[in-house]
Amino acid sequence: MKSKILVTGGLGFIGSHTVVELQANGYDVIIIDNCSNSTEKVLEGIYNITGIRPDYENIDLRIKNDVVDFFSRHKNIAGVIHFAASKAVGESVHNPLLYYENNLSTLIYLLQQINESNQSNFIFSSSCTVYGEADSLPITENAPIKPAISPYGNTKQVGEEIIKDVCFANTDFQAIALRYFNPIGAHDSTQIGELPIGVPLNLIPYITQTAIGIRKELSIYGDDYPTEDGTCVRDYIHVVDLAKAHVIALERLLNNKANTNFEVFNLGTGIGNSVLEVVQSFEKVSNSSLNYKIVPRRSGDVTAAYADTTLANEVLGWKTSLNLDQAIASAWKWEQKINKK
Numbered sequence: 111m112k113s114k115i116l117v118t119g120g121l122g123f124i125g126s127h128t129v130v131e132l133q134a135n136g137y138d139v140i141i142i143d144n145c146s147n148s149t150e151k152v153l154e155g156i157y158n159i160t161g162i163r164p165d166y167e168n169i170d171l172r173i174k175n176d177v178v179d180f181f182s183r184h185k186n187i188a189g190v191i192h193f194a195a196s197k198a199v200g201e202s203v204h205n206p207l208l209y210y211e212n213n214l215s216t217l218i219y220l221l222q223q224i225n226e227s228n229q230s231n232f233i234f235s236s237s238c239t240v241y242g243e244a245d246s247l248p249i250t251e252n253a254p255i256k257p258a259i260s261p262y263g264n265t266k267q268v269g270e271e272i273i274k275d276v277c278f279a280n281t282d283f284q285a286i287a288l289r290y291f292n293p294i295g296a297h298d299s300t301q302i303g304e305l306p307i308g309v310p311l312n313l314i315p316y317i318t319q320t321a322i323g324i325r326k327e328l329s330i331y332g333d334d335y336p337t338e339d340g341t342c343v344r345d346y347i348h349v350v351d352l353a354k355a356h357v358i359a360l361e362r363l364l365n366n367k368a369n370t371n372f373e374v375f376n377l378g379t380g381i382g383n384s385v386l387e388v389v390q391s392f393e394k395v396s397n398s399s400l401n402y403k404i405v406p407r408r409s410g411d412v413t414a415a416y417a418d419t420t421l422a423n424e425v426l427g428w429k430t431s432l433n434l435d436q437a438i439a440s441a442w443k444w445e446q447k448i449n450k451k
């Protein structure tokens with residue numbers, strides 16, 4: 111049996127797919143989740159794929175004593191992958207303190223215990239949102255960090271800063287921040303996938319819920335952007351490709367292969383697709399036509415964001431293997447499966 115890995119937020123969308131990849135690579139996984147945006151049923155899905163039920167504790171990382179207690183009971187954790195966080199941009203604007211507490215207090219408590227117990231390997235879920243409206247495309251890791259548009263985005267920027275400072279102060283501690291572009295799709299087994307609560311804010315679940323009849327029509331936010339067809343461009347990455355990158359990044363730390371004790375990598379496909387291209391891809395893979403209308407722009411949206419993946423490809427030795435159609439087909443298969451009952 112390989113090392114024990116703690117996955118916070120391991121019942122969430124990206125977390126659960128990463129747990130599956132860790133188990134497939136022989137790691138012993140323990141999940142911490144407070145189910146604020148997930149459910150314990152995800153454990154069943156993971157088990158149905160891998161045949162292994164990961165250890166799981168319902169812990170709220172905002173309660174410092176519970177974090178202290180957890181680490182006092184688990185002395186043999188070789189690495190931590192930290193997903194647990196709130197992620198709704200709009201909600202963060204209306205309730206900033208919730209976001210600073212959920213995303214930053216928890217990070218601090220976790221880092222304190224990791225440092226106190228002399229553990230050292232930490233992977234942080236960051237986001238391409240830190241680049242804001244980038245000056246040039248594709249976006250490299252050296253692109254300037256722009257002032258955050260939302261408290262959510264700010265928590266990712268400040269989170270990276272906190273980790274960087276901890277790495278500077280404690281050279282035995284090493285961390286990698288992974289800046290995700292737009293994760294989409296679901297596991298091909300249809301055992302795990304995205305489970306938005308209420309009206310989805312993200313494009314792909316809104317499309318699949320519209321196609322299955324839960325929503326009337328998709329609103330496309332603006333067709334007057336300076337892009338080829340006027341709609342925003344994003345880099346949509348299949349969640350399974352993304353999950354695999356976490357295992358590779360973790361192994362880079364476990365095998366002491368990192369160049370410095372704080373590294374940052376973009377995780378995307380390197381390809382930008384417009385909202386209309388996404389709709390066309392959906393219509394092709396589902397062999398149906400989607401109801402949509404063009405509405406005014408959504409505030410806070412950048413025109414275009416897609417990754418320069420050179421660093422992840424060459425230094426991490428990772429690249430995506432699934433394309434947009436495959437990612438959207440998997441999301442559609444998942445939507446059909448969860449609506450069958």
Ligand code: UFG
Pocket residue numbers: 197199237238239291292311312313314316328329330331332342343344385408411415
């Ligand atoms: N969009 C629509 N209609 C919808 C939903 C989205 O037209 O109903 C458009 C958006 O305007 C945007 C694109 O689809 O142009 C993608 O929007 P998403 O909400 O799916 O994704 P974002 O790029 O806005 O945000 C995602 C994550 C954030 C993360 C951000 C980084 O949701 O957590 O990427 O840029 F911070």
